[in-house]
Amino acid sequence: MTSMAEEVIRTTCSYCSTGCNLEAHLQDGKLASLRPAADYPVNLGKSCPKGFHLLTPFQSPDRALTPLLRRERGGPLQPVEWDVALDAFVSRFQGILRRHGPESVAFLSSGQIPTEEMAFLGALAKFGMGLVHCDGNTRQCMATAAVAYKQAFGFDAPPLSYKDFEESDLLVFVGANPVIAHPIMWNRVKMNPHNPTIVVIDPRRTKTAEAASIHLALNPKSDLTLLYALANILIQEGWIDRGFIERSTEGFEEFRTHVSSFGLEMAAAETGLQSSAILDLARRIHESKAASFWWTMGVNQSHQAVRTAQGIINLALITGHIGRPGTGANSITGQANAMGSRMYSNTTSLMGGYDFLNESHRLHVAGILGIDPETIPRQNSWPYHRILQGVKEGVIKGLWILATNPVHSWIDKSSMPEVFGRLEFLVVQDLYASTDTAQLADLFLPGAGSGEKNGTFINSERRIGIVQKILDPPGQALPDFEIFRRIAQAWGCGPMFREWTSPEAVFQILKRLSAGQPCDITGIRDYSMLLEKGGIQWPFPAGSDPREATAARRLFTSGRFFTANGKARLHYEDIAPLPEAPDAQFPLILLTGRGSVAQWHTQTRTNRVKMLRNLYPAQAYVQVNPRDAASLGIGDGDPVKVSSRRGEIEAQATLTEEVSPGQVFMAMHYFETNLLTFPAFDPYSAEPSYKLAAVKLARK
Template sequence: MAETRSTCPYCGVGCGVLIQSEGNRITGVRGDPDHPANFGRLCSKGSTLHLTATERVLRDERLLRPMLRPQRGGALQPLGWEGASALLADRIDAVLRDKGPQAIAFYLSGQLLTEDYAVFNKLARALVQTNNIDTNSRLCMSSAVAGYKQSLGADAPPACYEDLAHAGCLFIAGANSAWAHPVLFRRIEDARAANPRQKIVVVDPRRTETADEADLHLQLQPGTDVALFHAMLHVMVWEGWLDERFIAEHTGGFAALKSLVAAWTPREAARVCGLKAEQIEQAARWFALGGEGADVRAGGDETTPAARAPTLSLYCQGLNQSTSGTAKNSALINLHLATGQIGKPGAGPLSLTGQPNAMGGREAGGMATLLPGHRDPTDAAHRAEVAAIWGVDALPEQPGLSAVPMFEAAARGEIELLWIACTNPAQSLPDQALVRAALARCPFVVVQEAFARTETTGYADLLLPAATWGEKDGTVTNSERRISRVRAAVPAPGEARGDWQIAAEVARRLEAKLRPGAPSLFDYAGTEAVWNEHRQTTVGRDLDIGGLSWTVLDQRGPQQWPMAAGWSSGRVRLYQDGRFPTPDGRARFIAAPYKPVAEATNAQHPFALNTGRLRDQWHGMSRSGSVPALFAHAPQPALQLHPQDMARRGLREGELAELKSKRGSLVLPVAADTRVAPLQAFVPMHWGSQFVGGTDAKGQSRAGINGLMHGKSCPQSLQPELKHAAINIAPA
């Protein structure tokens, strides 16, 4: 038996795994005891990864060869890589000639490896000359990106996992880490066991399993986080808990924010958020002082910043998936800046990445609003820098389409060719009626996938079989900026190929048409060569990994960026010197007003619908759904509803209820759950139409829970509000 060191492909904790294999078969998996993210631990999903590579899965569930659907609604026919690559290059060339580059779009995934992102990005921008490249990370982390950039100057989580053990207070907002980031949650439990004085505050409309561990659970009304954070700052000002020296020396914009939060008394925020004023005051105290403070019990002066213990905040989709996503992120970062709770062990904001490599995708610039190396596509100098590295004259100036507008454009008939890789938008995007209409209308849909039967593969004109976990090499970055190697333990099954290799092959064929005789931009010697080109785009930037070759990664193990040339290790924490990557070196307070959710509940739609993860499933279940054991925890989807609401609606446990929004309906069994507040409802995000019944508003296509959600998005981050929609519920 051989063991290959790699990384778990599920969540953004980024646990190290050792893949056990015999010949060409993966036979087992165990946690890597030397990986600094997990030290050998794995959760239920990670520890069953080998069961996603059984002979049955490879035979029955994987996409094994390129397939063409000559006619919509017709059968798929195998055509081989030669034919598939040539056909796709021809189609791209034809669209470029007829309609131009804006008629082509790429929709990628936070589950791709950094090298996959890098090649797709270069193909889209340098060769096709379009910025229409976005990813499902838009649904995941784009509000965190926008929040970091506007408050701190760069998309860089400043803290790290080790800080869990140093913190006096853990402030967890909009994150059910116990289920969504289980191994990280074990570290929280360890930290608490080692330091019983550590306080945990959880902000969540549901009483989640994470909230069960909290000293204080703020069960606020959906979408009211900005009001809560402003009121906490109001209390900090009033009580004299600010770090005045830090504000004066390292920040700007506090006066405007102070003026804004003057109106946010705890009583006013309590009214808006559905909380008690005393709860808000308590949360403000623990945040500012780091729990009970380092020295207060020993008679220290709590108003002295030096007497305070550190506070670490952890947050995820509850803040990000919101029409106020960026404002929520910055309002939370305001609290860190106002109290000096940043840039020291145990302190700072730490966004928890949903996907395994949403961070790497941001670093490689694989989104419409980014360029490689945390550059900006609207900045001419940035475009010129990347063009020079890639060896082209210029990059496109016209802004690209982010996820929701990309599918809206396709629904209007403006996208002629849509290339989707490693993601399942016919289940995961909101407003499924529109998304499915877009896929049906787009003349040529390419789906590059490891699994044969996702919701989206049914819309594909061309299916390209991709290698997946255990079969491909590359790198990923986890939530604490730590870059780890992903390694192949076995060859890919059938004719499946690595994602970047598929993109590069099509690119080379397209080059022959668009740049005849010119040296290829895509002639990479291997995955490491792609990595080295990516590293080059980071040199001199905030995420400089000029010193992080694969040899260094092999010798010294996973490292946190930045790690410039000549450094012996990556940087554990950022901003310890109080300097931020802004033009004047100061962080910015953001005075964003509170705005309610986009779709208010009313008499016709009185329930606030929330969606999220279960402990043992992942996204649309294309991978985790192949493991029977992972259904033991929740064998089917259910509508979780407060017993009072069930009684009001005449529903009993297990009976079918119909959920209706303005966009569609769905029928689900109902389950009584006091974790959900009255007039709220929770449905897991994982099941698509193959498991649940329902129709859209036109009574046509069937979709999972995202058929009910709307596509309205945060104006800064363009991230849609997948955490809230107004619905009605009635017996089916």
């Protein structure tokens, strides 16, 4: 029984895209404990260590408490009142826009803030402030999946339900390490009662590969060759679903011709796998009653990423393993609200899944928002790397960075301080003024963490989950939503956002934008319904059976897709060469990825939690195969230099069979790692290819 003074507030974890629900127990208004919600359909009473400590970084003594302004270059950031900060924001950015036009100011945002804030930011920047170029750090993780789905299915629509983890008899993970990156999803795999075969396709012997039935340790970036070879075997053997192909796909004959040159011997030579292992996987897919295919950053962050993701999608399509329980070509998202960003951030797509270049879409969105259609740009945003290029070239002179730390996380980042130094005005909005990026700011705006505000996140299975305020933001820090409201007023476009009074009011606007779209959520009444039902997956259009709100729902059960003719499109392409192959000077391949379950991205938050810090090495380390180490005279724990054509860093050697000879691995969380990476980008998604660079190693 709860006492009068006890209060329970539920919220959704703001680290990864799993979307676990947590219960904060408050006693006399003070936080007493934070526990995973036992009845939430995502995490079923479980949490990873980051979730248990979700609120700790928000209580860190080094939170930014006031806005900070640098009055002259080289001078210190000094505390100012909000009215001074807003005046600087408006006068500096408006001055740049007046002198240099709408392309001269841009923003870079995050997949870590609630959907309502993303929508407000995107609408404010593009419709209110008149900016053109805006992007998010979701470009670094999920742009590939979004483009792959859009081209193949006609809409950015991950088809999965987490229930599929439990219903497959064959799960194939490509470039995915859920034991470390998505541990609660892995927990769902462990709940599978069908004794499934789990196949991991990954150059590294990751923790997931160790736990799998079969690990295919292929050569780095030979995954597309493997996928085409598998398709070829399935087609040659007749192990395909002809009825589904005819009813529900287009481009099959051309695809068959394309993959016919991917013979078993050639694939074995390219991938380094045994022919028998490739054949065995094809046979298992054929014999499976419910095969599911899952991918994450090993696919998304590569130079031919979209076509690789579509290589996975094609396997599901030609075998008919989609639209049924336990099947699907399923992208596992990275950040907590990357899915919200994909639908509503108004960066790559016009908010609601619309197109900036489509006149009727622009009119439709303008009508719903009650704004002049002329305020909606008629051109697409530049993607992240092009925005940075614009800064380098002097086209972009003002930049607003929110809840992300590109000076740490961007690929081949060594020039970032110099690039940002070219800006006339850099605004950073974050929790801490000490991040690598915030330290370069001319103006710093103190935002609130997810435990200090309201809104919603959309997780990997399209579930909209509630985010609720548990703590007050410290000092003068404000929820980003409130910062956007104040900026709108100060900018002079406040009347445009008359209806945008609270996150829940914006949720009602987002519902209207979704009407008739594949992501239609007009049947979700309000936040209280989300709380009541344990989150709700999109779509949930008006008139939906309320019982469906709590059902595990997947897409494409009818075999119809979101393309004009209802058929999924098979995409394929010739294999592109490695952007930077190892050679005599830099003979090793550097792989990067998540290091441990206790670390998150640039460690801005996890490094502020002692219990999490205890779970991972404080210093950068490099995993080396013992045979390579022996030939280089390197012992376990030795300090080493790792060099690429971009830079040289120091790290501690960790000798392990997790990496094959010729490869080394560094975790993405350490500042050093992206001083080495090679700046290649997928041609369709513009996502950085973090996963492969040529390096050399030497004992220090």
